[in-house]
Amino acid sequence: MPWLILKPTEGPVGTDVLARGTGFRPNVSLRLQFEDQRLKSITTDNRGSFVLRFEVPVMPYGERDVIAISQTAHMEARATFKIQPRITQVEPVEASPGDTITIRGNGFGSEEPIEVRVNGQTIDGDLDARTHPDGTFVITLKATENLFPPTPVVVTVIGKTTGASAQSERKIEVKPSS
Numbered sequence: 001m002p003w004l005i006l007k008p009t010e011g012p013v014g015t016d017v018l019a020r021g022t023g024f025r026p027n028v029s030l031r032l033q034f035e036d037q038r039l040k041s042i043t044t045d046n047r048g049s050f051v052l053r054f055e056v057p058v059m060p061y062g063e064r065d066v067i068a069i070s071q072t073a074h075m076e077a078r079a080t081f082k083i084q085p086r087i088t089q090v091e092p093v094e095a096s097p098g099d100t101i102t103i104r105g106n107g108f109g110s111e112e113p114i115e116v117r118v119n120g121q122t123i124d125g126d127l128d129a130r131t132h133p134d135g136t137f138v139i140t141l142k143a144t145e146n147l148f149p150p151t152p153v154v155v156t157v158i159g160k161t162t163g164a165s166a167q168s169e170r171k172i173e174v175k176p177s178s
Contacts, residue, residue, distance in 0.1 A: 002048075004068050004077035012086035013106045013135075015056045019066065022049040025073045033067045034081070035059065044070075059083050060110040060135030061164045083107045083135070087168035090155050094173045095143040101172060103155060106136040109162040114139075117156040118147055131159070143174045 002023035008015065019032060024044045032039045032052060039054045050068075061083055069076045085107040095101060108114060108131045116123045116139055123141060131137045137157070141147070153172060158165040 002068070002070075002075050002077040004066065004079040006066060006079045006081055009080065010082035010084055011056065012084050013056050013058050017054055017056060017066075017081065019052045019054065019068070019079075020050070021052075021068045021077055022047070023077065024048040024050075024068075024070055024075055028070045028073050031069045031071070033065075033069065035064050056081065056083065058106055058134050058136060060131075060133075061085055061108050061112075061159065061162050085135075085157070085159065085164040085166040087155060087157055087166045090168050090170040090172065093171060094175065096175055097142075097144055099143045099174075101141045101143050103139045103141070103157070104137065105157055105166060106134075107166070108135045108137060108157070108159045108164055110135055112162060113160040115158045115160055116141075117154075117158070119153050120156075121147075123147075143172070145174050147174075 004021045007018045026046045026048045030042050037057050042050050042052050044050050063080045063082050066079050087105040089104040110133050112131045114129045129139050152169050154169050156167045
């Protein structure tokens with residue numbers, strides 16, 4: 001009976017994962033999939049084992065199946081990887097009042113409403129923030145001296161459906177207009 005082990009078993013999109021499999025027939029071609037996304041093809045060694053590195057693809061939050069499939073031998077092994085949310089960008093680091101601050105992230109729920117906080121203060125207004133079907137998001141805010149003081153700020157994004165959350169600490173200097 002084949003089996004598959006992943007190290008690590010959880011992390012954000014882009015995590016480097018080591019997959020080890022054994023129990024397959026020797027020298028057979030396998031396809032490694034992350035859910036329905038084909039990742040790589042590999043051939044088992046003369047003992048029916050393999051070792052392979054891959055990067056976690058863009059997917060929504062939660063537990064996802066990683067599958068090693070041998071179609072010719074009709075064998076497969078599965079393991080689970082838990083995708084965690086991450087804020088990937090808070091930019092620019094310097095702005096004038098009224099400039100746009102962009103916040104990007106991934107690993108949240110699919111089409112999930114999200115709450116954005118800066119230093120614990122929930123950002124309201126016309127935000128109506130929601131993730132894309134793949135769990136990614138892009139939010140733009142207007143820079144103000146009150147919202148972005150000249151000290152590091154903590155940006156927090158919380159999925160309103162999954163409860164998944166991520167934080168990023170950044171220094172964004174909003175320079176007063178002259």
